Amino acid sequence: MRASVRSNWSNTVLVCAKCSKKLGGGFGPKGKVPLARALRKHLGLKKGRKGAAGIVEVKCLGVCPRGAVTVVNGAASREWLLVPEGADLDAVAGELGLTL
Numbered sequence: 280m281r282a283s284v285r286s287n288w289s290n291t292v293l294v295c296a297k298c299s300k301k302l303g304g305g306f307g308p309k310g311k312v313p314l315a316r317a318l319r320k321h322l323g324l325k326k327g328r329k330g331a332a333g334i335v336e337v338k339c340l341g342v343c344p345r346g347a348v349t350v351v352n353g354a355a356s357r358e359w360l361l362v363p364e365g366a367d368l369d370a371v372a373g374e375l376g377l378t379l
């Protein structure tokens with residue numbers, strides 16, 4: 280068995296799935312798309328390891344903000360972002376350093 284696999288992700292972003300669920304999505308034109316999926320689509324990322332960056336949904340991170348989604352930027356994990364519902368995806372991507 281191989282001991283490792285390559286992903287070539289330039290960065291990894293962890294998005295709380297439960298926050299997204301609580302907002303009923305919260306992003307996209309109708310506000311029904313979860314942040315992770317909306318960001319992936321916005322940046323035209325391929326799936327999984329094939330993407331230029333990884334946007335991964337994770338379980339509750341224990342912050343549970345109202346009307347926002349907790350996001351951890353793997354490259355700057357000391358400060359977590361609380362992305363308000365419906366926030367501009369260009370701005371979010373910029374803040375996460377995801378300008379691909």
Ligand code: FES
Nearest residue numbers: 295298340342343
């Ligand atoms: S529900 Fe998202 S941090 Fe707890």
